[in-house]
Amino acid sequence: MIFVLGATGKVGRHLVPALLDAGAEVRALTRDPAKARIDPRAEAVRGDLGTADLPALLDGADRVFVLTPGHNAEQEVAVAGAAAQAGVTHLVKLSTTGVYFGQKDPISVAHAEGEQAVREAGPAWTILRPGAFMDNRFAWLPSIQEEDAVYVPDTDPPSALIHVRDIAAVAALVLTTSGHEGATYELTGGEALTTRQQVDILAEALGRPLKYVEESESAAKDRLIRKFGWPAQAIDGLFALKRESAPNEHVVFDTVERLLGRPPLTFAAWARENASAYHRHE
Ligand SMILES: NC(=O)c1ccc[n+]([C@@H]2O[C@H](COP(=O)([O-])OP(=O)(O)OC[C@H]3O[C@@H](n4cnc5c(N)ncnc54)[C@H](OP(=O)(O)O)[C@@H]3O)[C@@H](O)[C@H]2O)c1
Known part of the structure; x- marks a missing residue:
């Protein structure tokens, strides 16, 4: 089962159906399942990452899409650690090209810390670094x-703006096929x-x-x-x-075309x- 954080967000709301279409079982996190309109084929679970019982949310998860609100490195450290404890085998983190370019703004710096937490947690990892949406x-x-x-x-x-559906398509590929472990992908239009x-x-x-x-x-x-x-x-x-x-x-990266074949x-x-x-x- 794949556990998707940020399942109702710009990328997550395209990722959940893409994973389901690929035949995966999906658990989707939201603070309010009643409002969220999550694809009914997914298991919608309620949780706030500020207060959540992470072991319970992660129970039975094989892979996790890591996206925390407000670029929260502390929460990503907590999620990565709890995922390792729960026996998750693969973490896929949404980051930013700002890390590739060594930017020092607070958002890029927080993502760099989050990336490090995901790389060091233990499970296999893949980092997705999109540019501006x-x-x-x-x-x-x-x-x-x-x-x-x-x-x-x-x-x-x-x-080189990127369509969020392309980010979701790459995330779905990485979460449902092998060969992307240990890879860091910069993604642009x-x-x-x-x-x-x-x-x-x-x-x-x-x-x-x-x-x-x-x-x-x-x-x-x-x-x-x-x-x-x-x-x-x-x-x-x-x-x-x-x-x-x-x-x-x-700067244009050719990663989307290389990975998706279009x-x-x-x-x-x-x-x-x-x-x-x-x-x-x-
Ligand atoms: N915009 C860009 O150009 C750009 C470029 C590169 C990277 N990025 C990165 O993309 C990511 C997406 O960010 P976004 O701001 O666009 O947000 P988003 O993913 O569109 O929406 C936020 C998501 O987080 C969930 N969420 C919010 N607070 C939560 C909480 N306390 N506990 C659990 N879930 C919570 C929301 O779910 P519910 O409301 O359903 O709970 C929603 O699914 C960020 O990491 C950003 O740095 C953005």
Whole structure:
């Protein structure tokens, strides 16, 4: 049985059905099974990683997909240790390309610690290091819905965004076939696109023009405070991460194609799939 943490998240909600389709038995963790809409073929279990009885949750698990909320290295140490105790044979951890590039932002540093815990726990391990997700572009939803405009910090780099379904497909492969033990895979989409190119592609999928507005970092920060009520500290953290990853986001790895035997999903495909979410609020 494969135990999936983060089963309702961006990657996990695609991973659970992919594993089930591959014939695996799946246990899916969520804090609220009633709300979670987990594939009924999976065993949904309730648990909060902050307080969970890990030995009970891990009982009978052969393999574990390790994803903790908030990039929590401490929880990953606990999960990896408990998994080893429970007789788990393979841990697959979702990390970030930030570790590959040696980034020093807090998210990459926490993932580096989590990777180390998974490598040292005892069971076989595989590390998946995706770059920036296409799903991050859902942050453009409110201004598109309100005024068909996208505001982009002028420091945002070209990015080889990856579709979360490609990450899930790689995770499913690694969890259901052998030969990936001890491997670390960097995962990106197939091409780096500037933010202007991304907005043009999205406009094409929506069938209406979008205004592309570049703004300074301080204007972008003000907008996040005014429009979304983000705390200043979270915004500074986000921009620290952006600064660290900016020189690296254009780098394309061929791992998705090598592992899956097909090119990565494109941003145009993502835009078409998600176009209905961007309908205009009149
Ligand atoms: N976004 C990117 O561009 C990017 C790039 C590279 C790597 N990553 C990494 O991808 C990972 C995904 O992060 P995300 O923020 O997008 O989250 P996510 O996986 O979309 O969602 C969070 C998941 O964690 C679960 N969860 C939250 N709190 C929990 C708790 N206390 N106990 C148990 N489960 C809990 C949620 O389940 P319930 O709500 O159902 O309990 C949900 O399934 C992160 O490690 C991030 O660093 C992201």
